[in-house]
Amino acid sequence: MNKVDSLRRDLLAGVDVGGTKVAVLVVNSSYNVLSQVTLPTILDSPQATLASIMQAVQQGVEQAGASLDRVAAVGVGVPGRVDTLTGLVRRAVNLGWEELPVGQLLSAQLGVPCLLENDVTLAAIGAQHYMGGIASRNMAYVSVGTGIAAGLVLDGRIYRGAHGMAGEIGHMIIDPGGSRCQCGAHGCLEAVAAGPAIARLGEEAAVASGNTLLRRYRPVTAEAVYQAARDGDPSATAIIRKVSGYLALALQQLIVAYDVECMVFGGGVSREGDTFLQPILVELARLREHSVLTAEMLKPDMIRTLPSDYDAGAWGAVLLAAEGTVRISSERGSGAALVPFSTL
């Protein structure tokens, strides 16, 4: 590829692969969004899943009015353990992938360098980018959705841990007497405070009480519980208070562990916005009231949520692609077609 060709590849794509949907973001060299596409994830076989990812990328590029030979690099966030150097996915349980060279396969079939990373890590990078200055050195991104996990920026760098498992806080045992988790333990954070736990508590309340708005929603979802709480339902409000207590406790444990400047919530449940955040802040205020140290370390303005229309995972994937482009160009000895974001 000569320099002219390299400069012609002026687009980047970011892909967030979830268990239910594949989201694609295509941007130009000024990071203006040209298209946004979401397709269902096909889970029939590992090959079918790969095909659905490629289809989503192609559709995104088409909607941007371009073709794949304009794309300099594709960043891909995968919900699992990824060898970022080789693009090998070691294990992605929800996708049924195990020891699959996804980076190589996608790169070969799309004809574009595809860079892989764990999805929560990319969402943390996306969140850091959104937050700007206040999250540049030390930040924990906490995703609350079907599960709970944290992505970490420590001393300005992404921290993954010895085995890429740092921030697996969904399995922090927060209430040893609590519900049983899929991992087998009792009272893991995600077993008592993630979306399915909220839905289960809602369902139980709907069965137990004849007098709750939750009976209108069967089966009861996490969204339904938040909606009923907004409508003033006492059962739903009590559930959210309980869940928020667990999340506040988890934040307290994380702040003394990491001493970050900023904690940012993302993920499906956090899209409830203020109905999600305010009850957590109320529980944190209670903790602060009792403890000087918590009051000092865990100030309310440190806790944020991302706007519900900001796709942190896909933006993180775009930034990964940007970083990769610079690396690829410098390996080839040609000039970089894109400059990386200053936050990277």
Next chain:
Amino acid sequence: MNKVDSLRRDLLAGVDVGGTKVAVLVVNSSYNVLSQVTLPTILDSPQATLASIMQAVQQGVEQAGASLDRVAAVGVGVPGRVDTLTGLVRRAVNLGWEELPVGQLLSAQLGVPCLLENDVTLAAIGAQHYMGGIASRNMAYVSVGTGIAAGLVLDGRIYRGAHGMAGEIGHMIIDPGGSRCQCGAHGCLEAVAAGPAIARLGEEAAVASGNTLLRRYRPVTAEAVYQAARDGDPSATAIIRKVSGYLALALQQLIVAYDVECMVFGGGVSREGDTFLQPILVELARLREHSVLTAEMLKPDMIRTLPSDYDAGAWGAVLLAAEGTVRISSERGSGAALVPFSTL
């Protein structure tokens, strides 16, 4: 200082300043221990405390058969918040220091460059050095004594957090219904599992039961509880089981937060050796039994204690002095009199 003079300064001193004692270690350029001295910490005034530190250093150097002009640098571990670049101690509650330029004062009066660092951070460096290879990249040092705190090595570097408070895990709320902590909160880890908590539980058991060996020890100390447990006393054994359950839970929370390769216990209570460690391993085995993830991430051979005669804090201070010596020498343009440990 010319090079000859620089080479003549062939000793290093490490000082661990605690609330009750000052420990000094003097080594030569091969890191052989020439002397070890422990003096009580004088707490009558900030000046008296400084004087007792200087006295301990002087006594250590004398016992090494040398004088202060042979010392290239002194590393000092302080139990509080330290500005490592300037040697300013921001706050050390147990020493009654606040905004005190300890590094400057000690350097001027001893005539030797004195470098300061938080004591738990230095103990982590000392522990890392002792553990060698297995702790070189990602390690948590957990000190259990009068309080509980962790020192962190993440991705091969000391991690301090945004405000130097990372690893303040003594104030992790581990049991919201538990005893009140000095910080004001209920159920902080150190309020339910540090030395004073063990002593208090022992005292309560001695009052409540006519049938416990703990009645022999009044007031009951943490050491007494461990001794009574070794002697087969059921009340003491129950206390240690309870405390070990909290410590095991804390390790579980830390492993999913940090994903370290190795967790090393130090501090006064950990000097009980196997009586301290084995009950924690039993509780961890129970957690592992229930959870695949914990079983995978928290293997028993990752959890260690330091030998009771290894002073991790003083060794960390020696290593800080060594690093400082290299820095000082290179600033002066002379050759380094000492090479740093490869682990630094």
